[in-house]
């Protein structure tokens with residue numbers, strides 16, 4: 002069978018006319034092939050004519066050479082594959098090489114899984130784009146003739162395609178292409194062919210019958226792009242352009258055609274972006290060839306003038322550029338960064354972030370540097386001068402220098418040879434008024450680099466925007482802008498014209514931040530190892546390490562990126578109840594609560610089994626924050642917004658309140674009386690604050706008997722004691738002892754006594770809102786993840802740590818306080834959120850069990866201001882209306898519904914002995930006696946152990962506090978102590994202390 006084919010092949014071969022007309026300085030290839038798709042086989046002969054005087058190497062690539070002759074004489078070579086070297090001679094050297102290839106059936110080798118294969122010969126299609134014939138290296142002439150079975154249409158690089166039908170129905174395709182090129186491809190399939198003529202160019206579509214309805218759209222867009230770039234750069238360099246569907250999932254551009262995968266052409270956005278990109282490659286890449294040895298500029302230039310340009314035309318150019326900066330931030334670390342001169346082609350997202358993204362930004366900055374008109378002129382000259390030749394960055398530099406008349410050596414050195422991105426800071430932005438003018442000053446500082454660049458700045462005033470561009474020439478520079486208006490804000494690089502490091506405020510949580518993190522984990526939900534076992538293969542190949550939910554540490558959350566199923570305690574205790582969009586698979590990306598360099602992807606999937614297919618696809622959606630898929634299709638994709646540009650506020654908006662509108666507390670209580678929850682904040686030690694709270698409670702109770710009081714001062718395990726006290730079944734002293742009031746709350750009970758007496762008299766329920774103090778302390782020392790399973794039983798199941806403004810306010814107050822042990826702020830923050838969340842949850846629990854009750858919440862103002870501590874968390878849980886009243890706070894926008902200004906009220910505080918005490922295994926010991934105190938006057942000393950007060954035995958410090966609570970100033974207390982005496986043994990003594 003095989004021999005038979007060879008005979009046919011020889012006859013076919015003799016009928017081929019010898020081509021002429023190619024350049025004498027380059028090698029010429031005349032290649033004839035015959036393809037049998039059923040057998041996955043190709044047989045052919047290459048006749049290679051090499052210019053005189055040069056020794057040449059012929060690479061045989063992936064083919065099997067069956068015979069070689071040079072100038073008609075048999076040429077013996079041991080190598081059947083690899084390289085054949087032909088010596089130099091005085092005349093042209095002509096080599097004839099017969100070859101054959103048997104391709105592996107593609108279906109057996111994983112084409113279905115999307116594995117990229119350069120060459121396939123299949124009954125349903127032929128795609129030969131890799132090394133598939135013998136050829137000399139470098140730009141050469143080609144003339145290809147292919148004999149294909151009946152029904153097949155052939156495509157290759159061609160200005161013209163000649164077709165001859167043979168008696169058996171097979172057809173011979175000859176491709177006329179008279180330009181030097183690095184290599185050629187051959188594509189064939191049972192296509193429907195459609196040709197239209199447009200502006201002297203044949204536009205041809207080769208689509209499979211199933212996709213025929215797409216033809217009109219592709220023709221329309223192709224015309225549009227050919228027109229667009231013919232006008233922008235220069236007339237289309239060929240006579241023919243074909244859009245060819247491929248059985249492989251490709252997106253290639255070859256001279257005179259683009260090869261788009263079958264699944265690719267069906268995607269609706271391809272005509273809007275990729276098609277234009279591939280068509281623009283006809284100018285840059287396919288007629289001016291990129292010199293890869295000195296850096297491939299063609300992808301970045303094409304991205305800039307295609308993908309980016311299409312967004313720019315829709316006014317979204319700045320967003321596109323910001324995405325480039327985000328990709329660079331997320332995928333590039335110093336170890337994988339390369340300079341543009343070293344970029345050859347994309348092999349992963351990191352190389353794409355540089356070769357496509359950064360390069361596009363460099364062209365953008367080049368355009369800013371020399372101006373749009375000169376930039377366009379330079380591009381045209383560059384194209385015309387280098388058509389059908391290799392061109393390098395220095396050819397681009399030369400064209401730009403010729404067009405602009407300026408020396409751009411520094412620019413290309415900085416951007417093509419150098420690595421990294423601009424990294425500068427804006428410092429000391431300030432305003433000075435001089436006469437009618439405001440002068441705005443600011444400094445630009447580069448810490449590590451000394452780049453030169455044009456800095457675009459917008460000054461926003463109350464009336465207008467002033468735009469300026471400043472030239473930064475060295476590591477630091479000072480600038481100023483003048484205005485007669487009221488300056489509000491300076492915004493640096495608002496449109497992302499610079500390839501620079503993004504500031505933290507500009508960053509956005511996107512999927513690429515997870516995919517680009519070298520420490521990325523997939524979290525296996527607690528107890529579901531079996532269910533998720535099927536994912537492990539995918540996770541390994543995509544670079545995710547597996548981590549059990551219970552093994553996730555604070556460090557993982559702060560310093561790595563995580564993909565986590567949303568239905569886990571881990572997510573519920575980081576972000577509260579995350580509303581994941583409905584779908585078969587959805588993914589929402591959030592910053593880690595402890596760092597906005599790391600992201601957490603929260604997943605919801607209809608089934609674990611279905612998850613893998615979707616996870617595989619998220620790599621194509623790196624720039625999005627939120628994704629939703631249904632029935633295998635993406636139905637939602639969106640990106641959060643961050644700050645636009647580097648903003649520097651110059652003046653805060655000043656706010657004021659109208660003094661005539663100050664209202665009496667009674668009117669304010671009236672105004673909030675319809676709310677379900679009234680938060681009444683306090684400074685714990687200010688008695689007047691508590692009088693305000695009492696007034697709020699009394700007046701609300703007058704209107705509504707179904708009132709309850711929530712108190713921060715009591716901890717949940719003591720709810721039953723509170724209930725007994727309110728019910729009147731225990732007395733106050735018992736209550737103070739059993740609620741451990743003095744062990745758990747540091748402030749004088751007299752501050753709260755009036756409120757609790759009112760509650761007791763009227764049987765108003767009091768809710769112990771707080772969590773057990775020991776747990777909060779543990780978290781502030783070791784973080785939430787240090788809690789034991791036992792502790793976690795008392796911790797709310799969902800907590801939201803993502804209120805960054807609250808975090809910032811706490812950070813400021815944390816920094817303002819001395820921090821001797823160098824504690825971890827994040828742990829402190831977690832303890833505060835735990836505290837707030839516990840109060841919100843306990844409040845919600847009461848309101849759920851007691852529907853119809855209105856609640857007044859008493860807690861420190863810090864747990865209420867701006868709604869951050871308890872109010873918004875309770876609202877997250879129950880959506881109940883609330884009002885916040887704060888005492889003695891600065892009036893700031895959003896801080897509360899009302900800020901009250903109570904005057905000091907006389908307060909009878911509990912008298913003091915003037916000692917510091919500690920509990921020491923059932924013994925109350927004096928640790929310090931205050932100078933001039935009642936205790937000192939009575940002769941008490943440090944180290945004395947207090948046995949009794951007024952004959953009442955003291956077993957704990959709280960006993961002393963409770964005892965004194967029932968004494969008043971001027972009372973005499975009899976204190977019995979045990980004093981240690983050196984050599985003489987302990988002595989008991991009794992002293993009288995006048996309070």
Ligand SMILES: [Zn+2]
Nearest residue numbers: 278282300303
């Ligand atoms: Zn491209």
